[in-house]
Amino acid sequence: MSTLTRKQREIAERERLILAVARGMLAERGYLGLNMDRIAEAVEYSKGTVYQHFASKEDLLATLYTDTARQRAAMFKRAASFNGKPRERVAAIGVADQLFVALNPDHFAVENILDVSDVFAKVSEERRNVFIHVKTAMMDVLMGIVRDAVDAGDLSLPDDAPLCQPLYGMWTQSLGHHKLAGQRRMPPFAGIDLEDALWRNYTIMLDGYQWAPLSSEWDYERTIERIRQEVFADEWARLHDRLA
């Protein structure tokens, strides 16, 4: 039993190794530079053994993605539970997103690859469900904040707008931002601080929604400082370590 457990640990360890090597290879040489033979060689196991862990290249990529996606979802959840007004909690989500990307710079590149290589068609049912579960869990967290804001009277949506409309505005901006910021070559918007621009646009949009308290009536810089200290002290430190 003890030996079996040792074996199982070895296998788990090897899986981590494969994933780490694959991640590095992907970051360094891109999607086309990533191949199973090279991975097998790098981890010093045969290809067959690698295929013992992952049913296909897409399966491996999907694992790479879900690993960080889970981390992102967890950070979002923690952000949403920040002790403050709903709009402050939205800011916390923004901080979470920013930190997450800084710590996992190639997450969205992997996401792109998954889109392109139509992973859903090749990945096991089970992993597909993890995908959907993580995504919907994140959405629910965000929707919860909007609902709280409406309930608290901080936000009243115009006309017949659905609850998720302001969310859609932030989500799309985030997506677009990550796409632009993650590109190696980037002719448009060269020379401006994209992170800063994103933040300012969030603020202006939420002010446009009249989501109280407005940026003119509240010190959100202070809020962000608090979030970094109270919620993401660990990540904030890790980020600084990495930069140093």
Place this chain on the structure above:
Amino acid sequence: MSTLTRKQREIAERERLILAVARGMLAERGYLGLNMDRIAEAVEYSKGTVYQHFASKEDLLATLYTDTARQRAAMFKRAASFNGKPRERVAAIGVADQLFVALNPDHFAVENILDVSDVFAKVSEERRNVFIHVKTAMMDVLMGIVRDAVDAGDLSLPDDAPLCQPLYGMWTQSLGHHKLAGQRRMPPFAGIDLEDALWRNYTIMLDGYQWAPLSSEWDYERTIERIRQEVFADEWARLHDRLA
């Protein structure tokens, strides 16, 4: 000479055929279902002949992309020259974008593929320049509108915000929207009208910028109607034909 011209026309015609077939194949079977052998078979020429037209698969994909990108840039240019206030011209850009996507539903899917397969590394210098030229031309058009708005006193940017900041907000939203709307499977935001949500968020954001005239002081629905009739009558009709 006449014969030579005929030959040249044949070649040009064949190139169009190849591109059309490739586009259809891409739409139908995705990136992984697109391969040069199959294209050659479908157009009933040998692979060697296909390679006479395109140096590589990436070269073909890049051509597919630049063809529609050029069209998009042209539509943006026409939109920007709409006879109206700067903010109306922004709306015209929105209409242009909406029409363009409706007419070229897989444009952004191709863009994604280009990102992933690192086309810049494999495509000729000349095509690379076309890329950059089209992108920067579009940016210049948009920046021109913002500048006009500032000059006309319709818009004053807060603090030390750069001229392109509102642009960044709209650009990223557009990118994110196209990404979400273009996905086959889409758990989040299912059931809401994404097009409508995008438009409303644009409006709220520009209102947030205090870009005059505000949506409360101007009938932008009327403006959009005018744009469709005056600038994009042709595309509007084509779209309706296709739907019918």
Place this chain on the structure above:
DNA sequence: CGGAATTCTTGACGATCCGTCAATTGTTGA
């Protein structure tokens, strides 16, 4: 402890696809 049963590991192999190029077919011009 010893050998059968089970599990793990390997790398050669078939299949697919990209891009090339020598050979073939077609066209032009004298």
Place this chain on the structure above:
DNA sequence: TCAACAATTGACGGATCGTCAAGAATTCCG
């Protein structure tokens, strides 16, 4: 008509994915 040139072909080499029979290692049990 035929030599020179151009266009076309598809077999081929190389790269990569994923498989699987054979061999190695480990566990189980009398």
